[in-house]
Amino acid sequence: MEGEGQGGEGRRANSGRAGAKASLLGGGDGDGDDGEEIANTYYVVSDEFSRRAAGSLKMQTWSDSENSNDQEDSSESSDDEADMRLQLLQPGDTMKELESLDYDTIDNMIHNLKFTSRTKKERVNSKQKEIVLQWILFFLIGISTAFRLMAWKFSTLVDCKPHPFPRTCTDKDLIIDTPVATGSGIPEIKCYLNGIKIPGVTDLKTMVAKVIGVLFSVSGGMFVGKEGPMIHSGAIIGAGITQGKSSKISCIDTNFALFRNDRAKRDFVSGGAAAGVAAAFGAPLGGVLFSLEEGSSFWNQSLTWRTLFCSMSSTFMLNVLASGIELGKWGELEAPSLVNFGKFNENGNVWSVVDLGVFIIMGVVGGLAGALFNRINHRISSFRMKQVRSKGQKMAEAILINIVATIIVFIFTLTLGECKDLTEHDRMEDFAKNARSFFCEEGQYNDMATLAFNPQEIAIKMLFHLDGKFALVTLTSYFMLYFLVACWTYGVAIPSGLFVPCLVTGASFGRLSGALFQDVFPGYTHTALGTYALIGAAAFLGGVV
Numbered sequence: 001m002e003g004e005g006q007g008g009e010g011r012r013a014n015s016g017r018a019g020a021k022a023s024l025l026g027g028g029d030g031d032g033d034d035g036e037e038i039a040n041t042y043y044v045v046s047d048e049f050s051r052r053a054a055g056s057l058k059m060q061t062w063s064d065s066e067n068s069n070d071q072e073d074s075s076e077s078s079d080d081e082a083d084m085r086l087q088l089l090q091p092g093d094t095m096k097e098l099e100s101l102d103y104d105t106i107d108n109m110i111h112n113l114k115f116t117s118r119t120k121k122e123r124v125n126s127k128q129k130e131i132v133l134q135w136i137l138f139f140l141i142g143i144s145t146a147f148r149l150m151a152w153k154f155s156t157l158v159d160c161k162p163h164p165f166p167r168t169c170t171d172k173d174l175i176i177d178t179p180v181a182t183g184s185g186i187p188e189i190k191c192y193l194n195g196i197k198i199p200g201v202t203d204l205k206t207m208v209a210k211v212i213g214v215l216f217s218v219s220g221g222m223f224v225g226k227e228g229p230m231i232h233s234g235a236i237i238g239a240g241i242t243q244g245k246s247s248k249i250s251c252i253d254t255n256f257a258l259f260r261n262d263r264a265k266r267d268f269v270s271g272g273a274a275a276g277v278a279a280a281f282g283a284p285l286g287g288v289l290f291s292l293e294e295g296s297s298f299w300n301q302s303l304t305w306r307t308l309f310c311s312m313s314s315t316f317m318l319n320v321l322a323s324g325i326e327l328g329k330w331g332e333l334e335a336p337s338l339v340n341f342g343k344f345n346e347n348g349n350v351w352s353v354v355d356l357g358v359f360i361i362m363g364v365v366g367g368l369a370g371a372l373f374n375r376i377n378h379r380i381s382s383f384r385m386k387q388v389r390s391k392g393q394k395m396a397e398a399i400l401i402n403i404v405a406t407i408i409v410f411i412f413t414l415t416l417g418e419c420k421d422l423t424e425h426d427r428m429e430d431f432a433k434n435a436r437s438f439f440c441e442e443g444q445y446n447d448m449a450t451l452a453f454n455p456q457e458i459a460i461k462m463l464f465h466l467d468g469k470f471a472l473v474t475l476t477s478y479f480m481l482y483f484l485v486a487c488w489t490y491g492v493a494i495p496s497g498l499f500v501p502c503l504v505t506g507a508s509f510g511r512l513s514g515a516l517f518q519d520v521f522p523g524y525t526h527t528a529l530g531t532y533a534l535i536g537a538a539a540f541l542g543g544v545v
Helices: 002-014 017-024 032-039 071-082 109-116 120-153 156-160 186-193 204-219 227-240 262-281 284-295 301-325 355-387 391-415 424-428 447-452 456-465 472-489 499-520 529-544
Strands: 042-046 086-088 419-421 444-446
Touching: 120 227, 120 262, 120 301, 186 227, 186 262, 186 284, 204 227, 227 262, 227 499, 262 284, 262 301, 284 301, 355 472, 355 499, 355 529, 391 447, 391 472, 444 447, 447 456, 447 472, 456 499, 456 529, 472 499, 499 529
Parallel strands: none
Antiparallel strands: 042 086, 419 444
């Protein structure tokens, strides 16, 4: 009987995941030898799991016991072993590192027994309590995201921004010891919301590395954005604030375990990601639509309202804090978002029907340019994955990109920049404080220095609203510089976003297109050049995203 039990146990192990779990639970007699045998068990995972998305996970248990080499088990697995390369996991590794997230509704005997043992009134009260707690937690996620973004924006690291020369605050911005914190984090959050488990994607350590890394990267003058990492950080706040414990910090552990399951955690991550979008761009509805359309595959009507409430809370709190800290107007709502590109309807000459044909052509060219950007970045990323593998190589690549970009910007500013006169409108609109003279006379600005030696958001506002003209050679060189360097930078081992660099690239392309159009038709000056910059930014961003 003991041999039959062990043989049955072996057959269950070879049949798939259920068999492996059955062997772990001790399907035999339960004596001490079985426990020792389970402790010495290794999991063997087929390479088919990593190479084929639809491949099934095949496992085989090996033990030191002689009975585990049963002839029947060996004959069943010999054909599979001949066609696969096997990778051994170390003892102590668990199946939770390999399984997907479980978003199914809990339905088992213990849960049903606990549910039916309560009266109807107790069940209703428990459900109402859960709903109220969900709304409170979504509100806390929203305001926590706003506070975190404000601390991010008004950090003392802002003093390291490139002015008047691009420079790096410190090379520590290039050292990232958390691989999952690199990049924008949006693809990882999309994976999480769709049931794919990526270790560490919602850990506190990841958020700390993301925040510190992007602070140094942006303030150090690299061609990256911070909006993507904002969204990732909001999702981490949503995942962490609702669990009542930390897997990395043992002292953070409470008895609040109501939402410690994958299904509930997924909903809070959706709310956190929406709050990040809403706070970054001042768009609560945009945050909801991002989580609904771009992120999650699991959604319901009640989650829509809670996510909207979370996004509104984040936008409102950020507006209050930014108005008070940045503008000194406490109690007024004057700063709706971290990114503000100004208004386009002040002069009444935004666009006309004649411009529609130009806009269509710009849309086509911008889409093709975005596709080319993705193609080049894909080639660079493939090369990077094969050749740039060690930490030292990754750090050296980031340093090289920063040095090359700084040298090129400085050379372009010295050789290609032209001195332009500030108009009265520019002085009235306070653009003069952001204009860079760079060896020009008083009342003039260097067009290349004004774009290159300002933060990216200021450069976009200049392209959108500055009345003074930029030289064609300046716009062409700036567009090519941002296109190539941003393409090279995205994917390097630093926290980085792509949204704002795409806007800068597209805005310079649009302003260049408008300047060329008005040079070909000198009498047509009805439409402001900033309108073409706006259309170009939207076209290029649409082509990339």
